[in-house]
Amino acid sequence: MRLVKVSTCSLNQWAMDFEGNLGRINESIRQARAAGSMLRVGPELEITGYGCDDHFLENDTSAHAWECLAEILSSDLTYGIVCDIGMPVVSDGVRYNCRVFCLDGKILLIRPKKFLANDGNYRELRWFAAWQHHNSVIEYKLPEIIWSKTSQKTVTFGDAYVSFLDTAVAVETCEELFTPSSPHIGLALNGVEIIVNGSGSHHQLRKLNTRIELMQGATHKAGGVYLYANQQGCDGARLYYDGCATVFVNGDMVVQGSQFSLADVEVLTACVDLDAVSTFRGSISSLREQASQHKFMPYVSVDFRLSRPDDSLLLFPTLPILPRYYLPEEEIALGPACWLWDYLRRCGATGYLLPLSGGADSSAVAAIVGSMCQLVIRAIEEGDEQVLNDAIRIGNYENGKVPKSAEEFANRIVFTVYMGSENSSAQTLNRAAQLASQIGASHMDLKIDKIVSALVSLFTSLTGKVPRYKVDGGSTAENLALQNLQARIRMVIAYMLASLLPWVKGKRGFFLVLGSANVDEGLRGYLTKYDCSSADLNPIGGISKQDLRSFLRWCANNLHYPILAEVVSAPPTAELEPIRENYSQTDEEDMGMTYEELSMYGRLRKIFHCGPVSMFKNLCHRWHGKLDPGQVAIKVKDFFRFYSINRHKMTTITPAYHAENYSPDDNRFDQRQFLYNTRWPWQFKKIDEIVERAAKRPVVTEEPTKAEEASKLASGMGVPAAASGNPLVGM
Template sequence: MRVVKLATCSLNQWAMDFQGNLERTKTSIKQAKDAGAVFRVGPELELSGYGCEDHFLEPDTLTHSWECLAEILASDLTDGIVCDIGLPVEQGGVRYNCRAYCLNGQILLIRPKLYLANDGNYRELRRFSAWKHLQQLVELQLPESIKEITGQTKVPFGDGYLSFEDTSVASETCEELFTPASPHIGLSLNGVEIIANGSGSHHQLRKLNTRLELMQSATSKGGGVYLYANQQGCDGGRLYYDGCACIVVNGDVVAQGSQFSLKDIEVIVASVDLDAVAGYRGAVSSLREQASQQPPIPFVNVSFRLSRPMDMLKNFPTLPIPIKYHTPQEEIALGPACWLWDYLRRSRASGFLLPLSGGADSSSVAAIVGCMCQLVIKAVKEGDEQVCLDAVRIGNYQEKEVPKTAQELANRILHTVYMGTENSSEGTRGRADRLAKEIGASHLDIKVDVIVSAFLSLFKTITGKTLRYKVDGGTQTENLALQNIQARIRMVIAYMLASLLPWVRSKPGYLLVLGSANVDEGLRGYLTKYDCSSADINPIGGISKQDLRAFLRWGANNLGYPSLAEIEGAPPTAELEPIRANYTQIDEIDMGMTYEELSMYGRLRMIFRCGPVSMFQHLCHRWQGRLTPAEVATKVKDFFRFYSTNRHKMTTLTPSYHAENYSPEDNRFDLRQFLYNTRWPWQFRRIDQLVKSVEVRELSSSISVEKRNMEPTDAEVAAAHSTGFGVPAASSSNPQAGKGT
């Protein structure tokens, strides 16, 4: 047996934090060596951090990345272990996203990324170029910082692999796994047995399945070993990278790391039998035939063996394991919770301020913060020193004190405030209070009517006009203005409390204000611009209302917050209008559409790339038998009117955790204009034409059916002839017409 011990890792890197990134990279290499691994792969662009964005256009970013690599090469870290390290590199005046293979203080090969991610949240083509010279190696002139340490002046650069004395190793980088003609196909047919993928893949609900299935498919079709490393955590932006480093052999997962973790470093190790790979490939005739005619890929010979003699007790091949998948509800709890923890500790803030209304959205945010506190306490009890240090600092614990329970920690770092008015109900007030107690939050219950009255008095003094709600005979303009005044006042109060509550409690720092608008409300624009939806960060801004309600039901049973069940069962309401015996404000009535419909519109608009006309056509088919084409047309028009009228709100949307691929978030993801012709004259006219054509066809069809129904049957014709009477005339309303000879 050729048994090789391999290591991959998830690292919580931080864009532009070269010192921290270097330390985490070095620690992961050391842990891999200590575990006996002879090959280690790290995440994409791990030295600089993946999310540097336009900092990649700065020469300093490349220089500092080389300096970090130089420090690794100057140490003994790469002695006896091949290290696959991600960094940006410039070759021939062109900037590339690269992997550097290092061994014994030398660089063996630098492999640039062949296919770049340039859609959704990714803009790699803005900063890098793809390597166009497939199956070619050139020479890269090394910078002085590397030459001084390694003595090398040039190294191989390009699309190639490493050929060791006993096996061969190659790279894919993130996006290349997802492309139709992935590099691993040609590499496997060239006999490469180990393929390593250093990735920067973000979390999205229900996405992990796709990632693992692609790796299983790659190694089950072509055989081989696939190592997957990933970024983990919040590296400074809206994305949360969900780790889940893994090792797959011939279609079987033999090692899998955690998908959501507060650990900064997680190293996964497995022993792999390369003879099993050779046997797997040799048994498939079609694979052998394709491999025999595959164009050769250049390689670099390395005088080094990766395999070790097999010891029955120490390095027997790792056996396959069942894959661990989280439910969407668990993903909503864990992903945003880990993202919030990273943002909190790295921003040096001392906690969160959450306007808690007692409704589904703000309660979901509160529950996620509660889940975050539970994860922190779990990590502290497991001995994670970094988490413990951060928790002590953020919670302002005294020397030698450590947080003991999630409720105790929440009381120090989560401040909730119920900002009621005369339009608020006792139901929402009570639910907010009960949930805050269950979580352990420091909770305030205040009335803002006096401030609302001051604004209304000022307006009356200026204009002489008294505003009235619609239910009291006011106009729609008055009604909206009265609601917006309350909402914007809450935002101002939230920021006042966020800056001053730590001072009130004799603690340093400031609080981050949390937003709680969901992805569907953002899409519809069902929020007031600069109201309490305006915040510092929003953990649910990329999550649909339907998923949030499922999360609340799950959280009531699994997070220890039973009041979430009651909150989920209550009808969503903004409570910005007076409650009357014959009127209660309900969100879906206000919006003119259900949350289920909003999710459908969002997916069709963004994922299926539908404009008004194609959305209308799709929904006519989907909702056939439920709605007429005219009714579908009305709904589609209403959605696009509201979407385009409120699109400007997306330009100021609170930065949100990205969890859905139909997010309307304007600043990074949904790159569409914010000034529209909201009448959509061409598109809506075309919809009207389609509706009319359908109605004409239906009318014509109906007339034909009616005509056929009035025509005599064969039996009636036969009966008429047998009695001597003529055939009844279809056009006559007189039943006796047509009688006679």
Template sequence: MRLLKVATCNLNQWAMDFDCNLNNIKESITRAKQWGAVIRLGPELEITGYGCEDHFLELDTVAHAWECLKDILLGDWTDGILCSFGMPVIRGSERYNCQVLCLNKKIIMIRPKMWLANDSNYRELRWFTAWKHKELVDFQLPSEISPVLLQQTVPFGYGYIQFLDTAVAAEVCEELYTPIPPHAELALNGVEVFLNASGSHHQLRKLDLRLRSFIGATHGRGGVYIYSNHQGCDGGRLYYDGCSCVVLNGDVVAQGSQFSLKDVEVVVAQIDLDAVASLRGSISCFQEQASCNPKVPSVATPYKLCQPFNLRMSLSSPVEVRSCQVSICIVIFHLHIRYHSPEEEIAFGPACWMWDYLRRSGASGFLLPLSGGADSSSVAAIVGCMCQLVVKDIQNGDEQVKADAARIGHYTDGQFPTDSKEFSKRIFYTVFMGSENSSDATRKRAKVLADDIGSWHLDVSIDGVVSSLLSLFQTLTGKRPRYKVDGGSNIENLGLQNIQARIRMVLAFMLASLLPWVHNKTGFYLVLGSSNVDEGLRGYLTKYDCSSADINPIGSISKQDIRRFLRWAATHLGYASLAEIEAAPPTAELEPIRSNYSQLDEVDMGMTYEELSVYGRLRKIFRCGPVSMFKNLCYKWGASLTPSEIGDKVKHFFKYYSINRHKMTVLTPSYHAESYSPEDNRFDLRQFLYNARWPYQFRKIDELVSEVDGEKLALAKLSDEEKLGVTADGGMGVVAAGSDDPNAGL
């Protein structure tokens, strides 16, 4: 037997905070050594933090990374343990995203990333060059590093490390997901251990895809696949969701948490490498392909990593995969592979992201305009979840969380949070900013939820401020606008709604800055936004209203997922009032309530939230313009809607998407959770000035509608026998709407 103990880790790094990052790296090595591991893997670009973005273009960033690596190598951190560190490296005039593999105070090899992540949220080609050569070259170490390490050059490029008893190679993040991943060729060259350092962000329903990739990488060709990831907010909109793991021959044998407040989490596994050799030896085609596969260069390292057979050492066993529909207290201690439900992901992901943002920003808490509606209530519930997580981690002995909570909550004399509602009262303000258009029901729902969570709740009327602004306007113009229900025009109606919305933004920021002073607290509070991804896509928000906040935990979450989360949170977070909030129809409450009229979001928008999610996915994920979206929806909705009705819906969506696109340029930075987010600043790079009439595209839709209607009309004039003949002969092939065919309608 060749026994190998390996360690991987979730690290909560912070972009450009080299002290924080270096301390976390050292702590992870210490823990790995305590467990007896001989390999330690850290996340991609762990020394600098993954989210440095254009700071990677600064020479200082690269220089500081080398300084930190020198600090590690001059100590005893790498003695007896192979460590892989992620950092940027400049070779000549090229900048590379690299894994630096070190052992016994020496750099063994530098592996530059060969395939860069450059879509969705990622822009690595903006900062790095991809290494395209299937070779190893000599790399001249920086002059300030070389003398102290007593090394002039090190191997740089694509290859692996050949030890006396096994072979180890790096495969960096995106490379795993390429059509021909490096691990396939490396396995045929005898590599048994693969190190994947990653910077993978959380997105709803994404974890399963990631785990299946690790399992698939070793199931048919054998091997040990070790994966490390960041965990936390390292300075931007993304939350990196950990889940570091070890996979052996297609079985997960160790896995870290997906959502955690910990800065350092180390996952250890002990495996028998003979299991890899045994599996490969039993696969005839593997041996045949290995015999003729092109050779990959290697670095010979005369060192043994494995230990011989030892009865006192137990092997890591495959871990059961199961979903996790349980309460918060159980989730934290669950030891199986966890597939969190989307509702749990919405609870824990944004909550952990907000905790990092709060503790690192210097703020003393959050302030939320709480309307009693689904969106703001879901944000309040996420803050409540965050407070529960903080108290639970303190109970479990996390000293870092304890210190941060005591500082933020202004505890003195060694006190710290022991109750989530009491902690919430210290760090969370909620404000119901009602007007004459607000209902008693929403005011009551806001108050009950605030009491459930424990926030410091205020009930404020904005009518006086609105009236003052309207009086000023009347003095300037001699006119006073009226609501539509009172005989006013659409322009007057919209203007009156926007005044209320923008006053709430001004009031929220005033309270966030001054309420701590009123309560003799230092610092400031962060204003939370609560517009969802569907409202952003449709532009159903007022520019610079209370959607203009400091951060938005739900800005990339769909309305449908928010409603599912509310139902889940009512039970699992203990906020029973959320069930009533979820059941209420969505309304902005910006127009007067009458016996025969009540403002409703979906009526105002001219489309349902369910339809908006469909439009968003077709527009962004499937890259549909108006015409291709129309064609797709004819197949999807053709059984219940005519082509003309579908065409009208598509035009209506693109009209309002276009005229409201400018709002996305000032959208509050939001937690990223949904792949069709329309945010202009990072995710959705499209212009904001459109011809909202879309003359060419809409004309093409009209032509397609006329064509389909003409074919239907021609088909309707045929006798029943002729209809059967047409379809049997493969003619028009048009099926009458309303049939059982799922593609009916086109």
């Protein structure tokens, strides 16, 4: 039997942190060696960190990567173990995203990425070129920093694999797994038995199954061993890389790492049977026929064995396991919490300050911060020294004291404040206080009415006019101005407290202010510019209201914050207008559309790339039997009108955790202008023409079949309820 021990890993790398990244790479190699592995695979661009962005355009970045690799090669770490390391490499003035195979202090092969990720959150073509010379290689001259330490001056560079005495190993980097014609097929037909994938794949709700199914399908179709490594953690921006390193053999998962972890280094080891791969492939006639006809690929021959015949009776192949998936509610509890912890421990802050209104959104943020504290305590109890040291530093523990519970730790690093006004209710005041108590946060409540009155008096002294709320006979402009005034005052107070509370408490550092606008509100623009949505970080800015409601229900039981059950049952309201016997403000009435509808609009706009007319046609089909074309037209026009009116708000939106692929975040993810003709005259005219033609046809009402209803539910695009009320324009 050809049994081989292999290791893959998840590393919490940090963009441009060369010293820290090198330390984590070295530690992963040491752990792989200690486990007896003959092959170690690391994440994509692990030396520099994946999220360097325009730093990749700086020659210093590539130079420092070579310096780090030189340190690895000049040590004894790569002796007796093949190491696949990710870094940028410049060849003939062209920058490539590369995998570097190393063994015994030498470089065996540099393999550039052939297919780059360049949509959604990814801009690899901005910094790198894809290797266009498929099945071709060149001789690459290594920089002086390498040959001065290793005496090696050249290496094979290009689309090739490494052929050892007993097997062959090749690369498929991140995006290449997702492409229609993935390299792993050709590699398998060329006899490559082990395919490694160093990845930089971010977390997104319900995304993990896609990665796992692709690897499962790849090895089930063509056989082989597939090692997947991934970055883990926040490396400096909105994305959280969710780890979950895996090993597959012939369609079976044999190892799965943690998807959300506070650990800096996680190494997974499996024992794989290469004879099982050759047997699997040899038993499929069509695979044999295609392999016999396939074009040969270049390779680098290496006089080294990965298997050890003498150990065949001492080793046992790792047995298959079932994939593990989290519920979306668990993903929300874990992903943003890990992201917040990484940001907090790396930015120098000593805690978070959250304006807590007692509503669903800010309560969800509070629950995520509470989850973060629970994760920290759990990691400390499991013996993670790095987490313990970070917690002691951030929490200002002295004299040998350490965090003992999530609540006690939260009391030191989480501060919440309820900023009420005459328009606030006793219910939200009490809910905020109870939630803060259940989490363990230090909590304050204060009234902002005097500040509001002072600013209104200032305006009156300047103009002679007294603005009034709508319910008191005021105009829309007056009503909005008074609401926005309260919201912006809260932002100013939040930042004052974040700056000065550490001083009051006798602590070092500063607090980061957390925002709490969800992705649907950002899409609609239902937020005040420079209000409490303007913060340092927003952990729910990429999460839909529907998912947040489910999350709050889950938290009530699973995170042991029972007050959240009461929070989620209350109608969402900004509490910025006076409550009257015949009037109470609610978010959905203010917006003129429901949160369910907003999610629908967002997915059609971003994921399905619908403009006004195509969205109208799509919704006429989806809402057939519920709304007539005229009603659908009104809704679609309202959405695009308010979307375009408020698009400018996305230019200043708080950096948000990315979790939903219809995020309107203008900073990185959604590259659309912010100045629109908000009348959409051409598009809306086309909608009107379609409505007019439809009105002339006889109406045929058909009940949807059970199959159609099941299809809608399965796609998550079910029919939203109709909105009511008059839409208002936020400023």
